[in-house]
Amino acid sequence: xxxxxxxxxxxxAAVEAAREAGATKLLGVKVSIGxxxxxxxxxxxxxxxxxxxxxxxxxxxxxxxxxxxPKSVCLECGTEFEHDLYNRFCxxxxxxxxxxxxxRELQIDSIEVDLPDA
Numbered sequence: 001x002x003x004x005x006x007x008x009x010x011x012x013a014a015v016e017a018a019r020e021a022g023a024t025k026l027l028g029v030k031v032s033i034g035x036x037x038x039x040x041x042x043x044x045x046x047x048x049x050x051x052x053x054x055x056x057x058x059x060x061x062x063x064x065x066x067x068x069x070p071k072s073v074c075l076e077c078g079t080e081f082e083h084d085l086y087n088r089f090c091x092x093x094x095x096x097x098x099x100x101x102x103x104r105e106l107q108i109d110s111i112e113v114d115l116p117d118a
Contacts, residue, residue: 003043004050006033006106011051014111015058023113026057030064030110036085036103041067070103 010031018026029048033039048063073080074090075097081090088098 003039004047006037006039007044007047007051010106010108011048011058013108015055017111018057018113021113022115024116025114026052026061026111027114028062028064028112029108030066030112032066032068032105032107032109034068034070034103034105036070036100037106038085041065066109068103068105071101072098073101074098 010029014026014029033044044065045063048061048065052058052061052063069082070085070088071080071082072088074093074095076095077090077093079090079092080101081092088100089096090098
């Protein structure tokens with residue numbers, strides 16, 4: 001279950017950024033992850049929830065998760081197309097000479113924190 005490892009990294013990075021900003025609590029994290037990572041969405045949500053509940057600083061934090069479909073470009077004809085994990089043949093010319101453009105990323109888009117009153 002690599003989803004726990006992925007979410008541990010996300011949580012560690014978000015907590016570090018929140019603490020560096022002087023936050024008193026991490027409220028939420030918005031994450032984009034490519035479907036080609038083969039991470040299971042429900043397992044990501046479960047792992048995040050389990051990690052969030054383990055620390056008072058993150059307890060109750062929410063996860064806004066966006067799954068990004070794989071998209072490739074054909075190196076023969078230049079067609080860009082979305083596809084599943086296994087079928088990367090160009091729909092225009094049937095070539096397998098394709099390059100993945102997106103779908104393997106993992107990024108924290110934003111975090112929401114509670115800051116102390118000034």
